[in-house]
Amino acid sequence: MALRFYDTASRSIRDFVPLRPGKVGIYLCGATVQAPPHVGHIRSGVAFDVIRRWLIASGHDVTFVRNVTDIDDKIIHNAGHEDVPYWVVAMRNERAFNRAYDVLGCLPPTYEPRATGHVPEMVELMQQLIDLGHGYAAQGDVYFDVRSYPGYGSLSGQRIDDMLAAADSDAKGKRDARDFAMWKSAKPGEPAWDTPWGPGRPGWHIECSAMAAKYLGEAFDIHGGGLDLVFPHHENEIAQSKAAGQAFANFWLHNAWVTTAGEKMSKSLGNSLLVDQVVARIRPVELRYYLAGSHYRSMLEY
DSSP: OOOEEEETTTTEEEEOOOSBTTEEEEEEOOOBOSSOOBHHHHHHHHHHHHHHHHHHHTTOEEEEEEOBBOOSHHHHHHHHHHTSOHHHHHHHHHHHHHHHHHHTTOOOOSBOOBGGGGHHHHHHHHHHHHHTTSEEEETTEEEEOGGGSTTTTTTTTOOGGGSOOOTTTTOTTOSSTTOEEEEEEOOTTSOOBOOTTOSEEEOHHHHHHHHHHHHHOSEEEEEEEEGGGIIIIIHHHHHHHHHTTOOEEEEEEEEOOEEETTEEOOGGGTOOOBHHHHTTTSOHHHHHHHHHSSOTTSOEEO
Protein backbone atom coordinates (compact mmCIF):
# COMPACT_ATOMS: atom_id res chain seq x y z
CA MET A 1 0.00 0.00 0.00
CA ALA A 2 1.40 3.40 -0.98
CA LEU A 3 1.98 5.93 1.76
CA ARG A 4 1.27 9.53 0.80
CA PHE A 5 1.93 12.72 2.75
CA TYR A 6 1.00 16.35 2.32
CA ASP A 7 4.38 18.07 2.01
CA THR A 8 4.28 21.64 3.32
CA ALA A 9 7.29 22.67 1.22
CA SER A 10 5.78 21.68 -2.14
CA ARG A 11 2.16 22.29 -1.05
CA SER A 12 1.22 18.97 -2.57
CA ILE A 13 0.41 15.37 -1.68
CA ARG A 14 3.38 13.20 -2.58
CA ASP A 15 4.07 9.47 -2.61
CA PHE A 16 6.54 8.67 0.14
CA VAL A 17 9.67 6.95 -1.11
CA PRO A 18 12.64 6.73 1.30
CA LEU A 19 15.91 8.26 0.19
CA ARG A 20 17.53 4.92 1.06
CA PRO A 21 15.47 1.79 0.44
CA GLY A 22 14.28 0.23 3.68
CA LYS A 23 15.58 3.05 5.90
CA VAL A 24 13.79 6.19 7.06
CA GLY A 25 15.17 9.17 8.99
CA ILE A 26 12.72 11.39 10.90
CA TYR A 27 13.50 14.56 12.82
CA LEU A 28 10.71 15.84 15.06
CA CYS A 29 11.06 19.22 16.74
CA GLY A 30 10.61 18.36 20.39
CA ALA A 31 9.88 20.31 23.51
CA THR A 32 11.22 23.61 24.76
CA VAL A 33 11.21 22.54 28.37
CA GLN A 34 10.27 25.71 30.26
CA ALA A 35 7.08 24.13 31.68
CA PRO A 36 5.34 20.74 31.87
CA PRO A 37 3.40 19.58 28.80
CA HIS A 38 -0.24 20.26 28.07
CA VAL A 39 -2.40 18.26 25.68
CA GLY A 40 -1.55 20.54 22.75
CA HIS A 41 2.18 20.00 23.25
CA ILE A 42 1.87 16.25 23.12
CA ARG A 43 -0.18 15.98 19.92
CA SER A 44 2.90 16.02 17.69
CA GLY A 45 4.46 13.22 19.74
CA VAL A 46 1.39 11.03 19.23
CA ALA A 47 0.93 11.92 15.55
CA PHE A 48 4.50 11.14 14.60
CA ASP A 49 4.51 8.02 16.76
CA VAL A 50 1.65 6.73 14.59
CA ILE A 51 3.61 7.54 11.41
CA ARG A 52 6.73 5.91 12.82
CA ARG A 53 4.85 2.74 13.82
CA TRP A 54 3.29 2.52 10.35
CA LEU A 55 6.71 2.73 8.73
CA ILE A 56 8.13 0.08 11.10
CA ALA A 57 5.16 -2.21 10.43
CA SER A 58 5.79 -1.72 6.70
CA GLY A 59 9.29 -3.12 7.13
CA HIS A 60 11.38 0.05 7.38
CA ASP A 61 14.28 0.63 9.74
CA VAL A 62 13.37 4.01 11.27
CA THR A 63 15.81 6.38 12.96
CA PHE A 64 13.67 8.79 14.97
CA VAL A 65 15.26 11.93 16.44
CA ARG A 66 13.31 14.18 18.82
CA ASN A 67 15.34 17.04 20.24
CA VAL A 68 15.06 18.89 23.54
CA THR A 69 15.52 22.67 23.65
CA ASP A 70 16.94 23.00 27.16
CA ILE A 71 18.04 26.64 27.02
CA ASP A 72 16.01 29.68 25.95
CA ASP A 73 14.65 32.98 27.26
CA LYS A 74 11.66 31.43 29.07
CA ILE A 75 13.74 28.74 30.76
CA ILE A 76 16.18 31.40 31.98
CA HIS A 77 13.30 33.62 33.13
CA ASN A 78 11.59 30.80 35.03
CA ALA A 79 14.87 29.71 36.62
CA GLY A 80 15.50 33.26 37.78
CA HIS A 81 11.99 33.50 39.20
CA GLU A 82 12.60 30.30 41.19
CA ASP A 83 16.20 31.25 42.02
CA VAL A 84 17.58 27.96 40.68
CA PRO A 85 20.02 27.13 37.85
CA TYR A 86 18.49 26.94 34.35
CA TRP A 87 19.17 23.21 34.14
CA VAL A 88 16.97 22.49 37.17
CA VAL A 89 13.94 23.89 35.33
CA ALA A 90 14.94 22.18 32.08
CA MET A 91 15.53 18.74 33.57
CA ARG A 92 12.35 18.78 35.65
CA ASN A 93 10.21 19.59 32.63
CA GLU A 94 12.10 17.27 30.29
CA ARG A 95 11.16 14.45 32.66
CA ALA A 96 7.54 15.62 32.65
CA PHE A 97 7.49 15.51 28.84
CA ASN A 98 9.01 12.03 28.77
CA ARG A 99 6.47 10.89 31.33
CA ALA A 100 3.69 12.19 29.07
CA TYR A 101 5.13 10.50 25.96
CA ASP A 102 5.48 7.23 27.89
CA VAL A 103 2.00 7.24 29.41
CA LEU A 104 0.47 7.86 25.98
CA GLY A 105 2.31 4.92 24.46
CA CYS A 106 4.87 6.74 22.31
CA LEU A 107 7.97 4.74 21.46
CA PRO A 108 11.15 6.33 22.86
CA PRO A 109 13.20 8.17 20.22
CA THR A 110 16.29 6.59 18.74
CA TYR A 111 18.15 9.73 19.81
CA GLU A 112 16.98 12.57 22.06
CA PRO A 113 19.70 15.23 21.84
CA ARG A 114 19.74 18.34 24.01
CA ALA A 115 20.68 21.70 22.57
CA THR A 116 23.29 22.45 25.24
CA GLY A 117 25.16 19.24 24.36
CA HIS A 118 25.73 20.29 20.74
CA VAL A 119 27.32 23.74 20.88
CA PRO A 120 30.47 22.58 18.99
CA GLU A 121 28.31 21.41 16.07
CA MET A 122 26.48 24.75 16.07
CA VAL A 123 29.74 26.72 16.10
CA GLU A 124 31.03 24.67 13.16
CA LEU A 125 27.85 25.30 11.15
CA MET A 126 27.81 29.02 11.94
CA GLN A 127 31.46 29.38 10.92
CA GLN A 128 30.67 27.60 7.67
CA LEU A 129 27.79 30.00 6.98
CA ILE A 130 29.98 33.01 7.75
CA ASP A 131 32.68 31.72 5.40
CA LEU A 132 30.07 31.27 2.65
CA GLY A 133 28.72 34.80 3.11
CA HIS A 134 25.39 33.80 4.66
CA GLY A 135 26.17 34.76 8.26
CA TYR A 136 27.93 37.56 10.10
CA ALA A 137 28.98 38.46 13.63
CA ALA A 138 27.99 41.73 15.31
CA GLN A 139 28.50 42.80 18.92
CA GLY A 140 29.00 39.18 20.02
CA ASP A 141 25.84 37.98 18.26
CA VAL A 142 25.84 35.93 15.05
CA TYR A 143 23.10 36.54 12.48
CA PHE A 144 21.89 34.83 9.33
CA ASP A 145 21.64 37.18 6.36
CA VAL A 146 18.20 36.29 4.97
CA ARG A 147 18.73 38.18 1.71
CA SER A 148 21.79 36.06 0.95
CA TYR A 149 19.59 32.96 0.54
CA PRO A 150 17.24 33.28 -2.49
CA GLY A 151 14.80 30.65 -1.25
CA TYR A 152 14.04 32.37 2.04
CA GLY A 153 10.27 32.42 2.64
CA SER A 154 9.43 29.54 0.31
CA LEU A 155 8.21 27.16 3.03
CA SER A 156 5.74 29.65 4.49
CA GLY A 157 4.95 31.31 1.15
CA GLN A 158 6.17 34.78 2.12
CA ARG A 159 8.24 37.48 0.45
CA ILE A 160 11.05 38.97 2.51
CA ASP A 161 9.87 42.54 1.96
CA ASP A 162 6.42 41.65 3.32
CA MET A 163 7.75 40.06 6.52
CA LEU A 164 7.62 41.80 9.86
CA ALA A 165 10.92 42.74 11.46
CA ALA A 166 12.42 40.36 13.99
CA ALA A 167 11.85 41.10 17.68
CA ASP A 168 15.48 42.26 18.02
CA SER A 169 15.31 44.48 14.93
CA ASP A 170 17.01 47.36 16.76
CA ALA A 171 20.03 45.29 17.78
CA LYS A 172 23.35 46.95 17.00
CA GLY A 173 25.10 45.67 13.91
CA LYS A 174 22.13 43.98 12.23
CA ARG A 175 22.21 44.45 8.46
CA ASP A 176 18.52 43.82 7.95
CA ALA A 177 15.69 43.94 10.48
CA ARG A 178 14.58 40.47 9.30
CA ASP A 179 17.94 38.78 9.87
CA PHE A 180 17.66 36.23 12.67
CA ALA A 181 20.05 35.37 15.47
CA MET A 182 21.94 32.09 15.30
CA TRP A 183 23.93 32.95 18.43
CA LYS A 184 23.08 35.38 21.24
CA SER A 185 25.80 37.14 23.23
CA ALA A 186 25.76 36.60 26.97
CA LYS A 187 23.89 38.95 29.28
CA PRO A 188 25.11 39.41 32.88
CA GLY A 189 24.20 36.42 35.02
CA GLU A 190 22.99 34.25 32.13
CA PRO A 191 24.45 30.82 31.29
CA ALA A 192 26.98 31.05 28.48
CA TRP A 193 29.26 28.96 26.29
CA ASP A 194 32.53 30.14 24.72
CA THR A 195 32.75 30.63 20.96
CA PRO A 196 35.07 32.47 18.55
CA TRP A 197 32.63 35.41 18.73
CA GLY A 198 32.52 35.56 22.52
CA PRO A 199 30.44 33.90 25.26
CA GLY A 200 26.75 33.37 24.65
CA ARG A 201 24.06 30.79 23.97
CA PRO A 202 22.36 29.26 20.94
CA GLY A 203 19.58 30.84 18.99
CA TRP A 204 16.56 28.58 18.67
CA HIS A 205 16.95 27.67 14.99
CA ILE A 206 20.63 26.78 14.74
CA GLU A 207 20.34 23.93 17.22
CA CYS A 208 17.94 21.89 15.07
CA SER A 209 19.97 22.39 11.90
CA ALA A 210 23.09 21.19 13.70
CA MET A 211 21.48 18.22 15.45
CA ALA A 212 19.53 16.99 12.42
CA ALA A 213 22.75 16.83 10.39
CA LYS A 214 24.65 15.11 13.19
CA TYR A 215 22.16 12.29 13.72
CA LEU A 216 20.53 11.91 10.30
CA GLY A 217 23.09 13.27 7.85
CA GLU A 218 22.84 16.13 5.38
CA ALA A 219 19.82 14.56 3.62
CA PHE A 220 17.01 12.76 5.43
CA ASP A 221 13.41 11.82 4.81
CA ILE A 222 10.99 13.63 7.11
CA HIS A 223 11.09 16.75 9.26
CA GLY A 224 8.04 17.23 11.47
CA GLY A 225 6.53 19.54 14.02
CA GLY A 226 3.53 21.63 14.90
CA LEU A 227 1.91 24.00 12.41
CA ASP A 228 3.11 26.99 14.45
CA LEU A 229 6.73 26.05 13.66
CA VAL A 230 6.46 26.62 9.89
CA PHE A 231 7.56 30.22 10.41
CA PRO A 232 9.98 31.28 11.65
CA HIS A 233 11.53 28.10 13.04
CA HIS A 234 11.40 25.71 10.11
CA GLU A 235 11.85 28.47 7.55
CA ASN A 236 15.05 29.44 9.32
CA GLU A 237 16.26 25.86 9.64
CA ILE A 238 15.89 25.39 5.89
CA ALA A 239 17.79 28.61 5.18
CA GLN A 240 20.69 27.66 7.45
CA SER A 241 21.04 24.07 6.30
CA LYS A 242 20.53 24.61 2.57
CA ALA A 243 22.74 27.70 2.52
CA ALA A 244 25.44 25.44 3.97
CA GLY A 245 25.00 23.10 1.00
CA GLN A 246 22.85 20.42 2.61
CA ALA A 247 19.84 18.80 0.94
CA PHE A 248 18.16 18.65 4.38
CA ALA A 249 14.61 17.25 4.69
CA ASN A 250 12.81 15.63 1.74
CA PHE A 251 9.33 15.96 3.30
CA TRP A 252 7.95 18.59 5.69
CA LEU A 253 5.00 17.40 7.81
CA HIS A 254 3.08 19.63 10.22
CA ASN A 255 0.36 18.68 12.67
CA ALA A 256 -2.42 21.14 13.52
CA TRP A 257 -3.20 22.49 16.98
CA VAL A 258 -5.37 21.38 19.83
CA THR A 259 -7.70 24.30 20.57
CA THR A 260 -10.01 25.27 23.41
CA ALA A 261 -12.89 27.63 22.65
CA GLY A 262 -11.39 28.06 19.18
CA GLU A 263 -8.00 29.28 20.40
CA LYS A 264 -4.68 27.46 20.36
CA MET A 265 -3.99 25.74 23.68
CA SER A 266 -1.33 27.86 25.35
CA LYS A 267 -0.07 28.63 28.83
CA SER A 268 -0.01 32.34 28.00
CA LEU A 269 -3.76 32.22 27.27
CA GLY A 270 -4.50 30.27 30.44
CA ASN A 271 -6.40 27.58 28.55
CA SER A 272 -3.96 24.67 28.79
CA LEU A 273 -4.75 21.23 30.17
CA LEU A 274 -1.68 19.50 31.60
CA VAL A 275 -1.25 15.91 30.52
CA ASP A 276 -0.60 14.75 34.10
CA GLN A 277 -3.95 16.22 35.16
CA VAL A 278 -5.93 14.85 32.21
CA VAL A 279 -4.67 11.25 32.58
CA ALA A 280 -5.62 11.36 36.25
CA ARG A 281 -9.26 11.70 35.12
CA ILE A 282 -9.36 9.54 31.99
CA ARG A 283 -7.42 6.51 30.81
CA PRO A 284 -4.26 7.41 28.87
CA VAL A 285 -5.33 5.15 25.98
CA GLU A 286 -8.47 7.28 25.63
CA LEU A 287 -6.42 10.47 25.38
CA ARG A 288 -4.14 8.84 22.80
CA TYR A 289 -7.17 7.73 20.76
CA TYR A 290 -8.62 11.22 20.99
CA LEU A 291 -5.37 12.79 19.72
CA ALA A 292 -4.76 10.18 17.01
CA GLY A 293 -8.35 9.62 15.88
CA SER A 294 -8.51 12.74 13.72
CA HIS A 295 -6.28 13.53 10.77
CA TYR A 296 -3.07 15.00 12.12
CA ARG A 297 -3.42 18.10 9.92
CA SER A 298 -6.91 18.93 11.23
CA MET A 299 -7.55 21.27 14.14
CA LEU A 300 -8.79 19.42 17.21
CA GLU A 301 -11.13 21.20 19.61
CA TYR A 302 -10.83 19.94 23.18
